[in-house]
Amino acid sequence: MTEEHKRTVVIPGETIKEGDAYLPGEGTEKQGNKIVALRYGLAEEHNRLVKVIPLSGVYQPRRGNIVIGKCNLITFNGWVIDIGTAENAFLPIMETPRYVAKDRLDEVMKIGDICVVQIFSVNGRGIDLTMKARGLGRIDEGIVFRINSNKVPRVIGKEGSMIKIIRDYTNCNITVGQNGYIWIKGDKIEDELFAKKAIMFITEKSFMEGLTEKVEEWFKENGGVKKETKKSEEKSGDKKED
């Protein structure tokens, strides 16, 4: 966190700003001429818009998010995928990149398979997924583990800076799902575990300022060797900071 504007921790019901000059953003409400926080998190003011960045809680699915999930059930026209939300997500047969026969669904994904998918829509009835984009599909190799979804922006870093460091030092491909699932794929298991350790370090120190530098230091201390960046695939997670 190296932003110029200061962030403060707020609790529900706390007045963040007073006066008519401010607009209520996400996680806030206007009461009279006060901007009041509606949830626990970091309050931030940007262009007179006040919002609260959540720090805890369960993952809230949003349209366009790239997530990692596990196939729970195969129905006649698609797959039910568990992406760590209250509602199960559905991936219809039409949203796969190639033609799949109705009786050959398990050739694409069996129950228990892990996949990278994108949220197509979130409506009252549930979540719809798609696999029709670059970087999406079934996961065959590597390790998948879970972190708190609120720490995903920290792991990705500003414009993907953090993820780039990890990739450079461990030589692994890393895909971060917005729901907190992380897929690491490297040539050696040791590399993958090293990358996982680095990510766990980031989640532990997620509120620290200048975390990117700290992580580089951590890599040097732990015997990481920076490798020349090969033209690795673009990782699919959202790149923005929060």
Added chain:
Amino acid sequence: MTSNFKRPDGRKFDELREFEAKVGIVPNADGSAMYRSGETIAIAAVYGPKKMHPQHSQNPEKGTLRCTYNMNSFSVSERIRPGPSRRSTEISKITEWALEPVLMLDKFQNMVVDVHINIIQADAGTRCAGINAAAMALAHAGIPMKDMVSSVSVGKLDKTIVVDLSKEEEDYEEGEGPTDIPISMTHSGDITHFQLDGKIDSKQLMEAVELAKKSCEQIYEVQKKALKDSIDLTGGED
């Protein structure tokens, strides 16, 4: 204060027991908190919002709050039988009603927020300690809330109004005997929960509410501090 009543532990009539609060003590929960008041310790853990099961209990209009209050068998000197009882079911319901007004669960249709409150050490005022811990745990879990809730029990011992009764005071039997009034209120002063066990006249009742208001303000400050301190912007952990 007509009677020359003295509190057994030497506290002033408007003095709370020594109390503290802590947030994030259950690593597996989505949100958790501890609240201690004297010898009473309550731990609250929040799970969810998650899908309500069984389906027939789902509410398609808004999310549900489900509280479970439990007193551990070792929490009192005489072992109590573990498991739900008439008393714990009542307090679970009371806690739900005390917290529901501040929660904004309308976006969580068909879902449930589970709050588990465990009393690991009891010395009167467990429901209030439970509500205080639960309010912090809910905030910590990132549930949208309009305000915080603080809770305190006010009592009338003989003719004196005192705050935050201990077990010893609750068992006070002289004169008019003890009256126990647990009150929960939001920071803005709205009462969300009010119980009365005993006898009190309306004038003294108003006095009791005023005292509760004052005490809740103190508790709120501690809850706020606990939530803010759990995030160390200079490093450290959650």
